Amino acid sequence: MTLYTRPFSKYLCGFDTFIRHRCLADLIKKFGPSDILDVGGEGFFSSFVKVPVVTINVKSADVRYSGVVLPFKDGSFDAAVSCDTIEHLPKTDRPLFISELLRVSRKGAVVCAPFGTPGHIEAEKIIAGGQGLEPSVKAYLNEHILHGLPTPDEVASFAGRFKGSVYYQGDFRRVEGSSSSRFLCYFSLVGTAVKNLFTEIFRAGDAFLKLEHTWFTNRFFL
Numbered sequence: 001m002t003l004y005t006r007p008f009s010k011y012l013c014g015f016d017t018f019i020r021h022r023c024l025a026d027l028i029k030k031f032g033p034s035d036i037l038d039v040g041g042e043g044f045f046s047s048f049v050k051v052p053v054v055t056i057n058v059k060s061a062d063v064r065y066s067g068v069v070l071p072f073k074d075g076s077f078d079a080a081v082s083c084d085t086i087e088h089l090p091k092t093d094r095p096l097f098i099s100e101l102l103r104v105s106r107k108g109a110v111v112c113a114p115f116g117t118p119g120h121i122e123a124e125k126i127i128a129g130g131q132g133l134e135p136s137v138k139a140y141l142n143e144h145i146l147h148g149l150p151t152p153d154e155v156a157s158f159a160g161r162f163k164g165s166v167y168y169q170g171d172f173r174r175v176e177g178s179s180s181s182r183f184l185c186y187f188s189l190v191g192t193a194v195k196n197l198f199t200e201i202f203r204a205g206d207a208f209l210k211l212e213h214t215w216f217t218n219r220f221f222l
Contacts, residue, residue, distance in 0.1 A: 016175045019208055020219060021048050023169055024083055024112050027209075027221060031107040033078035039070065039101060040085030051078075068093050072104045080109040087113045087150060088143045094150070098162055098222075111158075112221045116149030119215040120172050124149070152213065155220050162222075167209035170218030 025048035028036060035052045038045050042060040046053040054077065055061040056070065065071055068089065080101040086094055101109035114120065127133070128141035150158075159166045209221065 014175075016170065016218070019169065020083060020112060021045055023167075023208055023221060024081055024110055025049050027110045027167070028079050028081050028108075031079045033107060035078050037070075037072070037077040037080040037101075037104060039080060039082040041081070041083065045081065045083065068097050068100065070100045070104050074103055075106045076104045078105065078107050080105040082109070082111045082113075084113055086111055087116075088140075088147060090147050091154070094154070095158070095161065098158060102162065110221060112219055114144065114149050114172075115155070115168065115213060115217045115220040116151040117213065117215050117217055120218070121149055123172055150220065155222065158222055164222050167211065167221040168213040168217045168219070169208050169210065169221065171214075171216045172218040173216055175218065 021044065024045065029049070033051055035054070036045075036049060038053050038055045040057055041053070041055045042057055043053075043055055045055075054063065056063040056065050058064065058066045063071070082097075082101060086097055089097055098109070098111060101111065114124075124141055124144055128138060128145060133141075155166055158164065210217075213220070
């Protein structure tokens, strides 16, 4: 179980990563959970909430597991979250995945993932076919392409089936890349940390959420 660990590490991640977890935290807090199951997480989300978080993942987690059916009893946790996991599952497994999140949570669950507009899908194919990608990033993108990002129709079907609300966030064209210069990386890190800290102080995470999506929407929250 992860509790209040690495409280300042969240400010050192990229702004896109910070915002997606901040939005996820603000949405799940609306349920008032006393504990949270993070499906697909590795502990980073715990720095955004002040309740115990149990992680389950194929690696680096409190519980190591690779199946879709979660190894917990009904209502084992107050709430459940999953960030950037459902897009790595075949489309046929995704409804079961969401139903499992709801089964093990007493109050509710939030799922967030890259949003599969035609523009976003095509952009990821172009990036995946490029040069210089880290192997882990290329592997993730290849899984996105293999299984397909959740499309607008698919996400709408999830919302209808599970009686959920859908929010949209970000623009995939503005997701920051990494710099190859150590000097530039240092100043980029400092700048991003300051930006994240100011965002934490002055803007609630749900201020970044929209009720409508565009061709360039980066992700959805359900």
